[in-house]
Amino acid sequence: MKAVIIGAGLGGLLTGAKLAGAGYSVEVFERLPFTGGRFTNLPYKGFKLSTGALHMIPHGGRGPLAQMLREVGANVIILDSEPMAVIRKENGAIISFHDFRNELSLTKQVKLGTVLAYSLKFRPDNDISFRDWVLKYFDDDFLLKLADSFCGWALSLQAKDVPASEMLEIINNMYLYKGSGVPAGGCSAVTDALREIIESKGGKIYTRSCVERIIVNNGIAKGVIVKGNQIDADLVISDIGHNGTSCLYDCTDKEYLDKIKNLKPSKGIKICLSSDEPLIGHSGVYFTPYAKRVNGINEVTNADPSLAPPGKHLIMSHQAMISEDTKIEINVGLLDIARLFPDKKYEVLLIQSYSDGWPVNRASSGSDTGNITPVKNLYIVGDGAKGHGGIEVEGVALGVGNLMKEIGIY
Numbered sequence: 001m002k003a004v005i006i007g008a009g010l011g012g013l014l015t016g017a018k019l020a021g022a023g024y025s026v027e028v029f030e031r032l033p034f035t036g037g038r039f040t041n042l043p044y045k046g047f048k049l050s051t052g053a054l055h056m057i058p059h060g061g062r063g064p065l066a067q068m069l070r071e072v073g074a075n076v077i078i079l080d081s082e083p084m085a086v087i088r089k090e091n092g093a094i095i096s097f098h099d100f101r102n103e104l105s106l107t108k109q110v111k112l113g114t115v116l117a118y119s120l121k122f123r124p125d126n127d128i129s130f131r132d133w134v135l136k137y138f139d140d141d142f143l144l145k146l147a148d149s150f151c152g153w154a155l156s157l158q159a160k161d162v163p164a165s166e167m168l169e170i171i172n173n174m175y176l177y178k179g180s181g182v183p184a185g186g187c188s189a190v191t192d193a194l195r196e197i198i199e200s201k202g203g204k205i206y207t208r209s210c211v212e213r214i215i216v217n218n219g220i221a222k223g224v225i226v227k228g229n230q231i232d233a234d235l236v237i238s239d240i241g242h243n244g245t246s247c248l249y250d251c252t253d254k255e256y257l258d259k260i261k262n263l264k265p266s267k268g269i270k271i272c273l274s275s276d277e278p279l280i281g282h283s284g285v286y287f288t289p290y291a292k293r294v295n296g297i298n299e300v301t302n303a304d305p306s307l308a309p310p311g312k313h314l315i316m317s318h319q320a321m322i323s324e325d326t327k328i329e330i331n332v333g334l335l336d337i338a339r340l341f342p343d344k345k346y347e348v349l350l351i352q353s354y355s356d357g358w359p360v361n362r363a364s365s366g367s368d369t370g371n372i373t374p375v376k377n378l379y380i381v382g383d384g385a386k387g388h389g390g391i392e393v394e395g396v397a398l399g400v401g402n403l404m405k406e407i408g409i410y
Ligand SMILES: Cc1cc2nc3c(=O)[nH]c(=O)nc-3n(C[C@H](O)[C@H](O)[C@H](O)COP(=O)(O)OP(=O)(O)OC[C@H]3O[C@@H](n4cnc5c(N)ncnc54)[C@H](O)[C@@H]3O)c2cc1C
Pocket: 006, 007, 008, 009, 010, 011, 012, 029, 030, 031, 032, 035, 036, 037, 038, 039, 051, 052, 053, 054, 055, 056, 057, 058, 209, 210, 211, 212, 239, 240, 268, 269, 270, 318, 354, 358, 359, 360, 361, 381, 382, 383, 384, 391, 392, 393, 394, 396
């Protein structure tokens, strides 16, 4: 059996490694000159910046991605963050993420305990947002700000744009898998290891090879066209989302097209900083609920010093894009950083904005519609088809797992 994969991002490479391990002959086509998509390193002035991600694996060594990497035999060391995260309060004091309850009144603490313990009972309909859910049960300014900070950092969305049902699944997974980690060597360590697995099993990965068309005969995917050449396949897997994929063949299923046109990407801005002294001092997330735009910051060199030149730290701040004016969003983000670290010296290395065809998430969290397309043997993976309750790359791994079940591979 032969599988062709469109796109060598994390979703495409994970799928390729799983299929190659199951005996498929795998060919991956990537339009860019490099593999890894938005999860690979971008060397810059001796720092290991990235094409997208903040070098973090949301559930560290215990989560769905780590489990799948082990399953396929990818040799990746994940350095679990310690502490998982902290919160910077309005007065500048830092508290452990787990102590956020102590900021609430006693009545709200008791209510929170009950709601979390019986979260299934409190699970709302899909149409209530996480912000409205927090308002309904708690109506607490600190919790609302923390909800925005968490959703902005982890999903590049405001809490009002995340369905509460998805967020409760995410919270359940946080209790199940625990906190974050950094892959030693950065994002590339993950995607390079997967590339090696595919190649070691005889699979082929072609860069600078854009898939121009998907060949569909009588509703069944038969292969792809690359540089004018036809490549036949039994299975076509696309890592470019439902909408991008539907443009590569004549999709006539109106119901499907109507459904996927509502899949909106999440947009964000990443500001990479360098400093001689640590700004944060640990490898967990530094949530900033009282900043105007910045949702959180990490300092990955506390986990892996090799991500910066000797004696330097790499710090990355992330913010969901609130308005359409990228320039204003960046300026407010830079002012936030200056206010958060008034007496620290740092240099702004690079500012990256993510939207449209290179977003933070191809389908914003909670809007994913799964792997299936109207075409037989054509499936979607990646962050356009995340598994529910999966933050970013954890969602990508859960989505690939769902596809494997769909096609009978475990
Ligand atoms: C600023 C930012 C910070 C983030 N931080 C984190 C983080 O710290 N932790 C985390 O878990 N996640 C994070 N993410 C999300 C994470 O990067 C993505 O979820 C993940 O990389 C998506 O992988 P993918 O395979 O779905 O898509 P992609 O990486 O986009 O891969 C798709 C590939 O398909 C290729 N392609 C497109 N069209 C074609 C074609 N026609 N033919 C051939 N190839 C094609 C593209 O070039 C691309 O390489 C972050 C994202 C951003 C932008």
